[in-house]
Amino acid sequence: MVIVMTPEATSDNIDSIVDLVATAGGEAYVTRGVSRTIIGLVGDVQQFETLDLNALPGVADVLRISAPYKLVSRENHVSRSVVSVAGVPIGGDHMTLIAGPCAVETPEQTLAAALMAKAAGASLLRGGAYKPRTSPYAFQGLGETGLKILSDVRAETGLPIVTEVVDAADVELVASYADMLQIGTRNMQNFALLQAAGEAGRPVMLKRGMSSTIEEWLMAAEYIAQRGNLDIVLCERGIRTFEKATRNTLDISAVPVAQRLSHLPVIVDPSHSGGKRDLVLPLSRAAIAVGADGIIVDVHPEPETALCDGPQALVGADLDELARVVATLPAMLGRTLA
Ligand code: E4P
Numbered sequence: 001m002v003i004v005m006t007p008e009a010t011s012d013n014i015d016s017i018v019d020l021v022a023t024a025g026g027e028a029y030v031t032r033g034v035s036r037t038i039i040g041l042v043g044d045v046q047q048f049e050t051l052d053l054n055a056l057p058g059v060a061d062v063l064r065i066s067a068p069y070k071l072v073s074r075e076n077h078v079s080r081s082v083v084s085v086a087g088v089p090i091g092g093d094h095m096t097l098i099a100g101p102c103a104v105e106t107p108e109q110t111l112a113a114a115l116m117a118k119a120a121g122a123s124l125l126r127g128g129a130y131k132p133r134t135s136p137y138a139f140q141g142l143g144e145t146g147l148k149i150l151s152d153v154r155a156e157t158g159l160p161i162v163t164e165v166v167d168a169a170d171v172e173l174v175a176s177y178a179d180m181l182q183i184g185t186r187n188m189q190n191f192a193l194l195q196a197a198g199e200a201g202r203p204v205m206l207k208r209g210m211s212s213t214i215e216e217w218l219m220a221a222e223y224i225a226q227r228g229n230l231d232i233v234l235c236e237r238g239i240r241t242f243e244k245a246t247r248n249t250l251d252i253s254a255v256p257v258a259q260r261l262s263h264l265p266v267i268v269d270p271s272h273s274g275g276k277r278d279l280v281l282p283l284s285r286a287a288i289a290v291g292a293d294g295i296i297v298d299v300h301p302e303p304e305t306a307l308c309d310g311p312q313a314l315v316g317a318d319l320d321e322l323a324r325v326v327a328t329l330p331a332m333l334g335r336t337l338a
Pocket residue numbers: 102128131132133134135138272308309
């Protein structure tokens with residue numbers, strides 16, 4: 001931590017900061033410039049944060065040098081992590097395709113979507129049994145019935161399941177079926193849910209809040225990690241901007257930024273960001289090219305009848321093209337399709 005003093009700061013102001021830091025168990029190193037003095041602090045940053053340094057006389061600014069998140073930070077964990085989901089790797093030299101229906105609707109629809117996903121090269125099946133919907137009148141998901149359908153489809157296809165949990169009270173139940181828990185954009189800062197997911201004994205995919213900064217996203221991941229679970233995958237799924245042509249704006253730069261700041265794998269959801277079928281393939285290519293560790297894509301056998309997000313679901317020739325993209329593009333970047 002570095003304290004920048006105002007040009008008017010007196011020697012007394014500086015000395016009292018040095019004393020205060022010493023009482024907090026730290027050390028303060030004073031560097032006197034021509035017009036400004038800066039004080040470098042060494043010690044426990046959390047302890048310094050209780051001192052209200054910004055409010056002291058003569059202080060212009062207090063700058064944090066180390067990241068406020070620790071367990072998910074790359075500062076303390078230089079090599080990038082690989083998260084295993086029932087044996088399927090996400091991260092490292094792999095590029096993982098997760099695909100499936102937005103919502104589990106029927107056994108037939110889920111199986112058909114899973115087979116489409118598998119044919120396209122997916123090694124993990126997505127599908128929501130608990131749907132976080134804007135409208136209370138919209139389809140909310142089948143709940144445990146949906147989890148059972150996913151479990152049957154896993155048995156039939158061999159694809160491990162990624163599914164969303166929206167309530168801390170449901171974590172144990174969802175974890176008893178799921179291979180990976182998904183925490184959606186709307187719940188990124190549901191701290192009780194994050195903590196419960198951290199204790200569930202399953203890898204967690206944490207989507208970025210639609211109006212969250214990358215730092216807030218990493219702090220949310222820290223909640224999961226703090227409960228003893230470091231098997232976390234970050235998912236960029238588009239953020240709210242002024243642009244209305246897309247459902248959300250895919251923040252493609254968030255991928256390398258998050259990968260630089262955190263050791264956790266980072267994947268992209270081109271379906272929920274673009275919100276339109278014709279954007280999914282271009283955004284998938286962009287995600288793979290920028291170095292995403294995976295993509296999660298909505299597919300549906302009959303998108304026009306889908307109970308949730310039909311307009312963004314891939315079907316038919318688009319899936320053939322997805323298969324071609326994941327079979328060729330990762331290899332050009334030194335990655336293998338997981
Ligand atoms: C799907 O996965 C989400 O539940 C969906 O995108 C929510 O959006 P909506 O309820 O606004 O349609």
